[in-house]
Amino acid sequence: MTDPAIELDGLTRRHGEREALSGVSFALDPGASLVVFGPNGAGKTTLLRVLATLLRPHGGRAKVLGKALPDEGWAVRGRVGFLGHASLLYRDLTARENLRFHARLHGVERDRVEDVLDQVGLRSRADDPVHTYSRGMVQRAAVARAVLHDPELLLLDEPTANLDPHAVEVVEPLIGAASGRTRVITSHDPVGGLKDADLALGLRGGKAELLAPTTAVTAAMIGELYR
Template sequence: MIRLEQLTIRFGQFNAVDGLSLAVEAGELFGFLGPNGAGKTTTIRALTGALKPSAGSVSINGHALPWQLDTVKPIMGYVPDTENHFDDFTGRENLQLYARLYGVDSASVEDWLARLQLSEAGDLKVRNYSKGMKKKLLIARELLHSPRLVFFDEPTANLDAHSIQLVRSLLRELAASGTTVFLTTHDMDEVEQICDRVAIIAKGRLLECDTPTAFITRHAERYCDVQYDRDGKSMRETLHLDVPEDKARLSRIVTEEHCVRVHSREFRFEDVFRKLTGQAYT
C-alpha cells in the first residue's frame, strides 16, 4: 500500500527526512514513532502529497506522490495533530458539509457521530467543543468516506481515558476490516496494545522496523530490584542481570544477607524506545 524509497525532504540545508525507506502493507496498523522533531509529520506530509520529495520517492498503491495525488486522494483520510473545523457551524453541520463534498449519504454523518459518541453534542457549535470533542469530530470527518488508508497524527492526544479506549478500538476495527492505518503517537502503551508493526525513526532516519514483540525480545534488558535487611537497616539495590558483576552480587545478597524481596522488572516497549532513541541522540 505504502512505499517510501530513500525519501529525503530538505528544508534549506537541513534534512528533516533523510533517506527513509519503508513498506506498509494493506490492512496493517503501522506505528510510526520517533522523538520530537524526528521527522514524522514531515513524512506524513509527503505521504499525503503536501510536500514534494527532495530526493527518493513516495508511492501509494504504486502511484507516485505528489504527481498522482488525485488518483489516490479518494481512498485516503488524514487526521492531523491540529484541527481545522468551521467553528461557527455545529459538529453535525461540519460533517454534513464534508459528506456533501465526498458524495457520502447523510446517514453516514449520524453513524459517525454515534461511533465517536458525539450524537448529543452534534447540534452544539464547534467553538464550544472541548479539545477532545474537536479531535473526535476530526476523526469522524476523515472516516466519513470510508478511506482504505488513514493517517493519524497523535489521535489520542488530549483525550480522556474513555475516549482513548474508544479511539484505540476504532483503529483496531479499521485494520481488521482491511483499512491501512498509519499512526504516529508518543504513547508507548498504545503502541504495545494496538500496533501490528512499528518503525522508529530519529533525525529523519530509520532506526528499526518490526513488531512490538520482536522489538522487546531483541532489546530486552533484565533488571531486578532487591531489598534486604542488614543490622535493622533496610537496603535496596537495582541490579542489571545481563552484567556478570551484578548477577554475582545478587547471588551474594540472596545467600549472605537477610533478603526481604527480589522483584524482577518488566521490560516494556517504552524501554526499547528510550534505549534506541537515546543511542541515536548520544
C-alpha cells in the same frame, strides 16, 4: 502476492536546508499498521503529511495505495483519512455542518454523517459550534471527519491525544486495529504503540534508526530514540 499499501524507497523531504526526512524506506502491507516513534522534530508529522499528499517528496520514491507520489497524488487523496494535530474543522460551524461540508466534498450521503456522529458520541452536541467543545470533543469530531468517507488508509498523528479512557474506547472501532484499515500512527507511548501495530519505525533527526516487527521491539529500544 499483494502489492504494499505503502512503499517508500529513500524518501527525502527538506525544510529549507534541513532534511526533515532522510532516506526513509519501508513497505507496509494492506490492512497492517505501522507505528512511528521519535522525539519532537524527528520527522514523524512530516512523514504523515507526505503520505497524505500535503507535502511533496524531494527525493527517493514513494507509492501510496499503488499510486506514485507526487504525480498521482490526485488519485490518492480521496482514499486517505488524515488526523493531524489540527482538527481541520471550522470552529464557527457545528459538528453536523462541518461533516456535511466534508460529505459534499467526498460525495458521501448525509446518512453517513448521522452514523459517525453517533459512533463518536456527539449526536447530542452536533448542533453546537465547534468552538464550544472541549479539546476531547474536538478530537472526536476530527475523528468523525477523518473516517467519514470510509478511507482505505488512515494517517493518525497521536490520535488519542486529549481523549479520556472512555473516549478512547469510543473511537477505537473507527481508527483502531479493529477498523481493518491500513494505518500509520505516530506515538510517544512505547507500550500502547507497540501493542496496537504490526511494524515499528523509529525516527531520529529524519533518519530511520529502527525498523522491525513490533514483536521484536522493546520499550527500551524505543527509549533509546529519545536519548
